Amino acid sequence: MSHSLEYASAVLGCDNTPIIPDFRFGTASGPISLDTGSNGGISLFDHAFDSPSVTAAAVENGEVEHTGARGSAKSKTYAFEAPVGFGPFSLPSGQLVNRIKAESQDDKRFANVGNRVFAEMGLKVLLSYRDKKPTF
Secondary structure (H helix, E strand, O other): OOOEOOOOHHHHOOOOOOEEEEEEEOOEEEEEEEEOOOOOOEEEEHHHHHOHHHHHHEEEEEEEEEEEOOEEEEEEEEEEOOOEEEOOEEEOOOEEEEEEOOOOOOOOOOEEEEHHHHHHOOOOOEEEOOOOEEEO
């Protein structure tokens, strides 16, 4: 099965970063950036915690130190006690996520999602930057 969707990079001001507009976090959904340069899983931005259902599903699980393009930082980790996914694809509750600060207060993304999520879903990703369309 393949699934294609349009993404909204210009709307969120993320240059040419693929955005999946309706990634599900339990009963909430919001835009996520598809970070093909990250081998990590799901990094929730503070904006996601504005949703009461995201806050209720995130059970604190400790702290982790990570290093990325912006340097080293520590963040809280959570077990997300609701399914996550998009389109016909999902992962069961219990996914480990971490909470990070967005680059700006105007950032409307719920999360940054790395390659581990797509590997766990068993997906291959084909990105067409020209057409602004990922196919899974």
